[in-house]
Every structure is written in structure tokens, then in C-alpha cells.
Amino acid sequence: MTAQQPARPEGITGLDASDLAAKITAKEVSAVEATQAHLDRIAEVDGDLGAFLHVGSEAALAAAADVDKAVAAGETLSPLAGVPIALKDVFTTTDAPTTCGSKILEGWMSPYDATLTGKLRGAGIPILGKTNMDEFAMGSSTENSAYQVTRNPWDTTKIPGGSGGGSAAALASYQAPLAIGTDTGGSIRQPAAVTATVGVKPTYGTVSRYGLVACASSLDQGGPCGRTVLDTALLHQVIAGHDPADSTSIDAAIPDIVAAAKTGAQQDLSGVKVGVVTELQGEGYQPGVLASFNAAVGQLKERGAEIVEVSCPHFTYALGAYYLILPSEVSSNLARFDAMRYGLRVSDDGEHSAEQVMAATRAAGFGPEVKRRIIIGTYALSAGYYDAYYGQALKVRTLIARDFAKAYESVDVLISPTTPTTAFTIGEKADDPLAMYLFDLCTLPVNLAGVCAMSVPSGTSADDGMPVGLQIMAPALADDRLYRVGAAYEAARGPIG
Template sequence: MVNNSVTDLIRLSAAELAAKLRSGEATSVQAVQAHLDRIAEVDGTLNAFLHVNAEEALAVAAEVDAIRAAGGAEAEALHPLAGVPIAIKDLIVTKGQPTTAASKMLEGWMSPYDATVIEKIRAAKLPMLGKTNLDEFAMGSSTEHSAYGVTRNPWNTNRIPGGSGGGSAAAVAAFEAPLALGTDTGGSIRQPGAVTGTVGVKPTYGAVSRYGAIAMASSLDQIGPVSRTVLDSALLQELIGGHDPKDSTSLPNALEGLVAAAQEGASGDLKGLRVGVIKELQGEGYQEGVQARFNESLELLKSAGAEIVEVSCPNFKYALGAYYLIMPSEVSSNLAKFDGVRYGHRVLPEEGPVTIERVMAATRAAGFGDEVKRRIILGTYALSAGYYDAYYGSAQKVRTLIQRDFDAAFEQADVLISPTAPTVAFELGANDNDPLAMYLNDVATIPANLAGVPGITVPGGLSENLPVGIQFLAPAYEDARLYRAGAALETLLEKQWGHSLISQAPAIESASVAQEA
């Protein structure tokens, strides 16, 4: 008998749900409807979704169910995740759905084409539930800079869900979706994962096509998976990864063995794995509870046979400064086209002659939020004549030094480990008047983007009743190492707790009333 309990279906991992769909214990239509019902129940409070794609999602689910019911070769050829619903960060263009980048500049815009990752999602027949909220054009660490309202953390709706991909992380944490896609430029998948108790992965730069992701900083951006388990992220990365001739930065070969590595790691055996503790990414500046959970994770890894070594990456202390010169410089270039003439809403000047220059000025003043304007101005200054070498050029030299630090560290260790974020989720509005304090949330995640290496965050426990994330980093192309180490820590912690962390989220069940409480 088919079990269509909403609670049962939405609480399953993607892998568990996929198994039930294949066995006939549940249908994809039931699974999609259960998640749509959950969105209707809680998203009025959380605001994780900017657009809900119910009609198309149910149609895809019905198609998958019909193929499975008919059996035969077509049913056998279905992707293992076929019929499992997914949410999409609203920075990834999707034909037939709005893509706004959470900006007034693109309000209501419908893309005429699909991003490469969306083409792969469609081919595998994963029903897309809708588009998730983010900081405008992915600029922020809290999802407070969206033109369409803040997203709230399901663990405590007075707290931020991280950013820029807080919508995807909150949706997965609140059981509105078992899977989501995000983008990570300086930690925008991993930092939200840390503060919402979810798993987030930044693949090796180029391992997943960026074609169709609205560019923020092209040398740093990377699409990656958001999920509740390490295995689910491995399944999703294998699906969306691989070479793409439409992306000149795409790696020539797909990274393989990710799912196998996650399954191997789930045994909890890490004998022979060298885990490097990054000296510069702990201690001062990290909350006491965050450091305590990190230290406990190290002991568990050691008990599982891992060799714990300390490594020093002395140039990491310059990573934040280098990033906030390189990233805004690329932002100023990438967002130049949004001017009301070539792209974006057009706003006419209220008074005086209507010239191209005045139309551009009026459009940008009305279409961009404060944080976007701040970064465009900073980037334009850093690239200007007379300052290029002093700022942008120097930052690129620091980037090279950080890459060399990684090379030296990976000679001593197979993977590196640190807290994902220095604090738990802070209160909404806490950093409104202090952009620098906001930027510090990415201090542990930024080095991976500057070097192009992969990173994963897994839930590491609670501090102040809020999630703490543990980050693993691996050499470029060695994403499988992340999945092995991440799955092992996940298994070890769940054995210690007797449950998964996400199952203990206090605000999830009462998200619709949590704000009043």
C-alpha cells in the first residue's frame, strides 16, 4: 500500500525518497505535492521561495510515474533521482520560470533558455519546485539584501539563514525540498549550510558548468548542491557535473567516484586519511561554541583512524582583503550590462532631457540595492587608472600566494578542516550598519574560491541551540575526498547523537507561528 504521509515523505533524504519511488512505495506526484503543501504551510514565514513552480513540477512528476508504471527499457533508463523534487537558486536561468537574481533590475524577467545544469535536471526528470531567494545578485552573507524580503532561518526565525544562498539552504532545512542548487562565490553555499544545519558543496572550479548562472565574479563563481546528507550532495553533483562546451572554464572530464566515496565514508572508517587542521582558521574570532564543536569533531575523526596534523597557511589572513578587491572588480564588469539600455528594467529620469546617460543613471539608482551599488563602486575604483596595480593587481598576487599555501598544505594532508563559519547564525538586522562585520562571515570559506579548490560543509552540532558547520577542503579535482571525509564525520556524529542534527530543528515544525512566538 502506498504511503502518502506528508511528514514521512518530506523528511526522507533524496536517496531514501528515490528508493521509495523506485519500489512503488510512493509516487513522484505524492512526493511533489507533499513538498508543495509544506511550502504553502511554512513559506509565508520563511520566504525561502520567490517563485513556486507547482504546475510544471506536478506534470514532470506525473510523467515519471507513468514511465515507471509502464515498465520496460524506458523505466530502467530513468536516472536514480528521477521524480525527486528540487529547488533552484534564483540566480540560475530557467526557461518558463522567472529569474530575478532577487533584484528589481530583473523583476519578472523570463529567460529564453535553460542553464546547462537545468538542462541536466530536466533530462533526469527531477521536478523543479521553484526558485529560491538570495542576496541580490548573490552579494551578501545573510539573504537580507534581497529586493523581495529577507529569508528566515528555520531553526530560529529571528536569525539569518546565511547568504547569498539562504533561500536554498532554508528550503532544504525546513523540509520544503530535499535538494537544491546554489552558487558559491565566497562561501554562498557553505556558509548558509553551516548556519542551517545542511550539507553544502562548492565543487572544484569548472567541475560544474556555470553557463546560465548570472555572473557575479566569473573567476570565483561555482554552482553546487545543497542537501541534508552528504550522499545526496554526491548524487546531485554527479548529475550536474561534467564538461560543457558552452563554458570555456569547464573541466575537460567529469569528476567520478563521488557517490562511491560518500558510501565508503559512511562506514565511519578513516584509516590512512591525513586531516590537516588549518592553524589560521580557528581560535581568535571564532565563537567559543563553534570552536568547541570543531574540537569535538577532530576527536571523532581521530577515533575513526584519521591522522590529525596541523598545517599553516600564513597568507590566508590576507584572503578576505584580496577577495573584496577581486570580487567587486569582477562585479563592476559583469553588472555593467544591466543599464536599462541593453538589459534590465528601464527607468526614465523624472526631469530634464532623456539621454542614454541619464536613463542609465536613473535605471541603476532604482534597480540596484545598496549592497550591489557599494560593490560596483568599490570595484570600479579598484580597476581605475592609477589604482589598478595598487589594488586589483596586488590582490591577484595575494591570490597566487594563497594557492601556494594550499599546495604546501596538501603535501602534508589529504584534506584540510576548519569551522565553516566563525559564528552561528546572527540576528536579522544585527549587521545592517556594519558591512565589514558581515564580510567577516566568509573568512573561512573565501580561500577555497580564490584557489579554485573544492569544499564541503557538514553539520557539526549545536551552539546556543543553533547549528555549527564543519568544513573540509581538498585539492582541485579531488572532490571525492570531501565526500569520503564528510560522510564519515556525518556518520560518527549521528552515532554519537543517536539522530541526525536536522531532525532536531526546533522551529521547523512550528515555522508558521514561530515568528509570533
């Protein structure tokens, strides 16, 4: 199959979120009509793509009806009221299963909503359903889901990225105008890059993690996904903010990211210094990806930005550090799935001990990639190895954070390709975990340092016609810089295809 940009549908589902919101506010389209149109679109196309694990038609339409009542009453609503959304199946919801793409949580209903889920509901954003993901957010292709493989709308033989491939595919195929993902090592930005959508990993701690089922607690961060920079900014504004229920939440003001997106689209980048990271390009990168990246650098320069070459030498160790820190935290976090409290239970026949039930349940409930990471993490944390592996990885993490800090003394943002290559074929890397891990090479440093980053589409690769992403990185709590530069680039780039 040849790569082909998904055709934008006519009517409601072809509208971007900001345009749809304006029509709902102006009473040109009702929220129920908007939600039903997207539910119909899901029914029409998702059988070929597998973006959704659960579709909650009844709850979504009820939420939309509430918005229409508020509009009719003349109430002041949020900027995205009535615009439906796709939610990654790692955030808890009381009205839909939360499975994290794993058999160990098949059919599990949470007794509470995640803080992010509550914010969406409070803003009048109907939740269309829960999207497919690599099991417990472990993977780069959404092939590690226990339920189904999600396909890239540009070419259904290709992966849509991971772990949030379901959310990205839903956006790219116009099944939803907005989506939520989580980013542990690139799981928002990488799917955005390979599906020509926009994805943002916010500063760690600025979007609540309460009700986000943990993979690696010091790395996981929920974030917004959209088809334009402005849409993503509007969603980011809804979900961000301090949460006393989350011990990792930062009690700090969120910059005006929506204003930054609007400013970036309207003004040039005079006075903005953009650093090109030396270590995130060159050998191992697909020629078409580098060509697209170099073209993007030229467009930023034409827009008025000052381009500076920046070296971040410890970024080369990010892959090794990440794949010691993440499995170590996975080993700890997934210990709670013990067949004793919730989820799957196997061999509970009165003839097996609690330990045997636990072992049988975890063997049956976890997939190969989850098991692989639990084993690696348990080994790295074991007596005699903690200092040699996990302790050393934490030191590298500090050095990477220092590289960022030093770079931001001389530039406002850093840029790189989001991924070294375009989307690969489904099954291509299934037997080679290391090759799969290398797909996240460019995105990992951001999570290790806790700073923020965006992937914005930068055209297609001349090699295969598949989408390429431009990664923009900014200091902690300077998320507005992402939106200013991202919107300016988006305006300079023009339409894709």
C-alpha cells in the same frame, strides 16, 4: 525566540532524497505525490520563512508526471528521478522568472535554460521553484534581497546565511529534499553551516556556469545542497560534467563521488591525513563554534584519521584580496544591466538621453550592497589604482593557492569551522558591511584557489543552541575526498540534537 531544531515531518516530506528516490523507483510513492507533498509543505510553512521567490507548481507537477510515466513503462531512470528540488534564483529557467533577487530583473523570463537547469530536467528532477538570495549573490545573510528577508528555520529571528539562504532554509524546513546553490565566497557552505544542512562548493569549472548569472566569473561556482552527505553526492553527480558552452568548464573526469560517500559511511578513515588549519581558528571565533570543531576533530581521530596541524599563512590576507577581486569583477559583469537590452528601464520618456536613462535605471534597480561593490570595483580598476589594488590582490590569490598546494603535499584534506560564529540576528550587521564580510572568513580561500570544499553539520553551539558547520577542503578535482571524509564524520557524529 530560543533555537530549536526543525521537527522532521511525518510522511513524504520527512524523507531524505535517497530514501524518497528508492520509494519512487519501487512504485511505493509516485513522483506526482512526492512533488505535491512538497508543494503543500511550501504553502504551509514558507509564509513564515520566505525561502521561495517563485513556486512553479504546474511545471513541477508536469515534470513529475513524466517521471511516473517512465517508471510505469519500465524505463531506466536517473537515481534521483522524481525527487523535487529548490533552485537558487540565479540560474536561468524558461518557465519561471530569473531575478537574482534584484529589482533590475523583476519578472524577467530567460529565453534559455542554464546548462545546470537542463541537467536537472534531463534527470527527471522536478523544480519546485526559485529560492530567495542576496541580490546578485552579494551578501552573507539573504537580507540584501530586493524582495524579502529569508529566516532561519532554527530561529526565525536569525539569518539563514547568504547569499543562498533561500535554498538552505528550504532544505532545513523540509520544503525540498534537495537544493541548488552557488558559491562565490562561501554562499553554499556558509548557509549550510548555519542551518545544519550539507553544502558543497565543487572544484571550479566542474559544474557548468552557462546560464548562471555572473557575480564574479572567476569565483562563482554552482553546487549541490542536501540534508545528508549521500543526498548531496547524488545531486553533485547529476550536475557535474564538462560543458562546451562554458569557456571556464574543465574537460576532466569527475571522480565517483557517490561511491566515496558510501565508502565513507561504511569504513573508517585509516590512512587519511587530515590537516587542521591554524589560521582558521582562535581569536574572534565563538567559543561554542570552537568547542564543536574540536569535538569534530576528536571524532575524526576516533574514526581512524591522522590529525596534523597545518599552517597556511597567506589565508589571513584572503578577506582583503577577495574584496578587491570580487568587486572588480562585479563592476565589469554588471555593466550589462544598462536598461538598453533587458530588465528594468526608468525615465524612458523621450526627454532623457540614453546615459540618463541608464543612470536612473541603475540607481533604481540596484540595492545598496550591489552599488557599494560596483563603486569599490570601479575604483580598484581605475587608471592609477589597478596595479596598487587589483594587481596586488591577484598576487595574494596566487600565494593562497600555493599555501593549499603545499598543504596537500602532506595531508589529504584540510578542515576548519565553516563560519567563525553561529547565525546572527536579522538586522544585527546591516549597518556594518565589514562585520558582515568577516562572517565569510573561513570560506574565502577555497574560492580564491579554485579548489573544492564541503560544509557538514557538526552539532550545535553550547552558546546559543544554533547549528555549527565543519568545513572539509580538498585539492582541485579531488571532490571525492570531501564525500569520503564527510560521510565518515556524519556517521561518527550521529543525529543532531
